[in-house]
Amino acid sequence: MPLVTTTEMFKKAYEGGYAIGAFNVNNMEILQGIAEAAGELKSPIILQVSKGARAYANHTYLVKLVEAALIENDIPIALHLDHGPDFETCKACIDGGFTSVMIDGSHYDFEKNVAVSKEVVEYAHSKGVVVEAELGQLAGVEDDVKVSDADAQYTQPDQVEEFVDRTGVDSLAIAIGTSHGAYKFKPGQKPQLRFDILEEITKRLPNFPIVLHGASSVSQEYVKIIQENGGNLADAIGIPEDMLRQAARSAVCKINIDSDLRLAMTAGIRQVMWNDPSVFDPREYLKVGRANVKTLVTHKIKEVLGSDGKA
Ligand code: G3H
Ligand code: 13P
Ligand code: ZN
Numbered sequence: 001m002p003l004v005t006t007t008e009m010f011k012k013a014y015e016g017g018y019a020i021g022a023f024n025v026n027n028m029e030i031l032q033g034i035a036e037a038a039g040e041l042k043s044p045i046i047l048q049v050s051k052g053a054r055a056y057a058n059h060t061y062l063v064k065l066v067e068a069a070l071i072e073n074d075i076p077i078a079l080h081l082d083h084g085p086d087f088e089t090c091k092a093c094i095d096g097g098f099t100s101v102m103i104d105g106s107h108y109d110f111e112k113n114v115a116v117s118k119e120v121v122e123y124a125h126s127k128g129v130v131v132e133a134e135l136g137q138l139a140g141v142e143d144d145v146k147v148s149d150a151d152a153q154y155t156q157p158d159q160v161e162e163f164v165d166r167t168g169v170d171s172l173a174i175a176i177g178t179s180h181g182a183y184k185f186k187p188g189q190k191p192q193l194r195f196d197i198l199e200e201i202t203k204r205l206p207n208f209p210i211v212l213h214g215a216s217s218v219s220q221e222y223v224k225i226i227q228e229n230g231g232n233l234a235d236a237i238g239i240p241e242d243m244l245r246q247a248a249r250s251a252v253c254k255i256n257i258d259s260d261l262r263l264a265m266t267a268g269i270r271q272v273m274w275n276d277p278s279v280f281d282p283r284e285y286l287k288v289g290r291a292n293v294k295t296l297v298t299h300k301i302k303e304v305l306g307s308d309g310k311a
Contacts (some may be wrong), residue, residue: 001070001075001076002070003066003079003099004077004078004099005129005130006046006078006099006170006171006253006254008076009044009046009076009078009253010253010254012310013209013310014207014209014253016306016310017249017250018248018305018307019212019247019248019253019254019255019306020044020045020253020254020255020307021038021046021257021297021301021305021307022047022080022211022256022257023045023046023258023261024048024053024082024256024261025047025048025049025065025066026057027056027057029265029286029293030265030290031065032290033261033264033292033296034047034297035047035069035073036073036294037293037294037295037301038073038075038077038297039073039074039075041298041301041307041309042075042308042309043301043308043310043311044075044077044307044311045076045077045307046077046078046079046080046254047077047078047079048081048082048256049062049080049082049093050081051083051085053082059092060096063079063098066079076311079098079100080098080099080100080101081100082256082258083104084101084102084103085104087103087119090123090124091123095127098129099129099130100131100132101120101129101132102133102173103116103117103132103133104133104134105133105134106134106135106136106137106173113134113135113163117133117163117169118166118167118168120133121167121170122168125168130170130171131169131171132169132171132172132254133167133169133172133173134172134174134213135156135159135163135172135174135175136153136154136156137175138214139180153175154177154197155197157200157201157204158204160174160204160205161204161205164208170209171208171210171253171254172205172208172209172210173210173211173212173213174197174198174201174210174211174212176195176197176212177193178193178213178214180214180258181259182216182218182237182238182262183235183236183237184216184218184237185237186235187235187237191237193239193243195250198210198250198251198252199250201251202250205251209251209253209254210253211253211254212247212252212254212256213256214239215239215257216238216239216259216260216263217241217244217260217304218238219238219264222260222266222267222292222296223236223263225271226266229273229274230270230274231266231270233263238260241303241304244305245304245306248305248306249306255304260296260300261296261297264289264292264295264296265293268288268289268290269286269288269289272288273285
């Protein structure tokens with residue numbers, strides 16, 4: 001099956017009360033772990049690639065790896081640019097085989113965000129590619145953009161209709177208290193998401209797919225393994241999975257997961273190398289990281305997103 005856009009995936013997810021996992025891909029083993037899990041569970045997935053991933057692994061290598069995943073797994077797969085920083089990067093991905101792009105103008109003021117998002121939509125739609133944009137700002141770090149907790153801003157519901165109308169975007173990422181990375185809440189702080197804001201947004205944008213970034217739950221199992229094997233992730237804390245389940249049942253159709261994959265992969269590699277310092281065949285530790293990624297994605301699809309059997 002060729003790559004698909006997210007249009008059909010989101011329509012079904014919205015109607016069915018589940019969400020599609022958008023998993024970040026940076027190398028072959030991460031991709032294999034994700035794709036094998038989704039393939040076995042007959043789940044649609046979004047494979048997303050950031051500016052940093054393109055710089056690390058090279059656009060062509062990533063596209064060809066995703067093409068291999070399509071051949072190996074009979075499921076709908078969308079290839080998405082995560083946090084596209086500008087029109088040029090979005091255009092390179094649209095021209096280079098992606099079926100979906102995010103233009104992230106969330107750090108601009110409203111008018112500039114509208115302008116840059118609209119420009120990407122016009123080009124993308126002329127090529128049959130769909131566009132995600134973002135209103136509001138998450139805390140955390142992605143590529144070279146760093147947003148402190150103090151600067152993070154929830155999405156203002158009274159802006160969403162105008163933004164979607166004027167830009168023509170196909171989905172909207174919102175800020176309701178999630179954040180990027182492995183340290184989402186301070187120690188002792190009660191994790192909270194603003195479902196009231198999500199509800200307000202949904203009222204203003206009926207039947208419109210919403211995207212949740214920064215949605216890793218930071219499994220304490222992997223944190224423990226990393227800690228016990230020479231790592232330091234003290235105080236890493238993520239979004240509780242019951243909140244993600246609640247989001248998946250709502251208008252949230254795409255849930256972004258990257259940090260959880262990194263933790264799963266790193267826990268496997270650390271465990272092998274810490275236990276046996278004589279290991280020097282990369283396959284010996286990467287295969288354990290890859291197996292962890294597969295276990296994690298299986299869990300997310302079945303127990304959190306609810307997308308199993310929806311391919
Ligand atoms: O939201 C950001 C993603 O986790 C991508 O991270 O820019 O380090 O590849 P990256
Ligand atoms: P996490 O850091 O919570 O995995 O978020 C990933 C993300 O939003 C990618 O765009
Ligand atoms: Zn993100």
